[in-house]
Amino acid sequence: MEERRTNEIGQEGVSRRQILAGTGALAAGAALSHIGGLISPAMAKDGSTEKWPWPYEKLDPEKTAALAYEEWYRVFCGAAVISSIFGQLREKVGEPYKSFPIDAYIYLEGGQAGWGTICGAPAGANMVFSLIIGPRKPLSDNTIAHEMCVDIMEWYSQSLMPVYMPKNPKVTTELTKTVSNSPLCHVSVGKWMKAANKPLVSPERKDRCARVAASVAYKAVELLNDWKDGKYESTSEFNCGKLHGITGQTNCNECHGSKIPQAPQPPPEEPKKEAKKA
């Protein structure tokens, strides 16, 4: 994986920034009437919603974050992010958001059913980007959703969280803030619990996670609004695959210490599909 933002099969994504977002509304129950043209309908397998981009109307980040904060107490982190964005688009746009089963995504909490893998907030945002903007290579040449996923996971990992402060917080004492250096629930929540000295079941930890979900929803809408305005630019530096030859995060030494393993590399005699850029 020598190239920037390569995908699973080692192909480099062709960046198409400042691409215009699709517009238009859909009649409820009908197939998508507006096809944004980023992906040929021929690329779509056979689902009636597999034509991208989905219609998007700009949302207010502050309102979205406030909704996500409240929704956390109903459906937890992942579904809160999805609900805060898709819930508004159900009103502003209609289908296909009305038919999207938001509440099922409660399982994203706790890093998916409590396993501490990816935090539900970026997991929810990743899904929202991908559903609205559409898939990347090899299904299309549009890499924007992929870039936004990378952006928000890097932003999540590097930010002093929670960023968002609710107007009417359920916990009124000042909350500890921490940098996770990882999009993983276990790492993000664990570092915060250690710094705050608060247990998982505490109101403070819950409100921290609600504010994290709100922070991510705010950021996600900023990215989507930029895309809608044709001015989205990827900002992330993440490129772990290029450095290490394996999918991964940027906090290698937290688990590996100083002994970061060298991933097996392609043999010199293996033919390269693309010339290596200097």
Place this chain on the structure above:
Amino acid sequence: MEERRTNEIGQEGVSRRQILAGTGALAAGAALSHIGGLISPAMAKDGSTEKWPWPYEKLDPEKTAALAYEEWYRVFCGAAVISSIFGQLREKVGEPYKSFPIDAYIYLEGGQAGWGTICGAPAGANMVFSLIIGPRKPLSDNTIAHEMCVDIMEWYSQSLMPVYMPKNPKVTTELTKTVSNSPLCHVSVGKWMKAANKPLVSPERKDRCARVAASVAYKAVELLNDWKDGKYESTSEFNCGKLHGITGQTNCNECHGSKIPQAPQPPPEEPKKEAKKA
């Protein structure tokens, strides 16, 4: 988190095993005509597909695995698992599967856009369980999808992978098998790459991941078929929250070494909502 399978807010899920799955088919484009009754329609927020369970017809695990194996080479691990199951249900059942945007889930590959978090195969299976069976507490008392998520992540972590052997493999040499002890892409792929001494871009690594996706699709359909037959029983031992008071996996010492931190615990004076079981 004192109770088994507690959720994000520390409530214990009430297990309702051997519950009958919903049946029936849906007219394309219409709202769900059959409501299985596990979750009251009043629980659904407002989405037309937010009524559970979705209609399910039993699938052939072998055929599903073969489809997932082939689909990996089109849409990678997460979307391959989703496509192998929902693609068949589009034919056998129709809606809401026909309207579900399977291909968008290509972003699940590489642990979500290459970040090495949860492997797309269990991430896809978790979504399939949750969409078909429906959300758990506090949205319903049905904990089956949650239990299946835990089951498949534990099974994934403990199995000598890949389990599934395609009838016509794209790589015909014998592939190394490894146990990941984790549902994380980085850990699962990294351990395999080390054992096999094959780079990420190798045909062997790709075919290994295609077979892992197929293995998970096979297992997922076995669980769903058992549920449909009213004989699903959770088999997993995972209960890390109970042991450590934090969301997490079962391989604590792989990152923490012997110094596994003690999570902050609730103070003795904090009132308990539920009596602690001895």
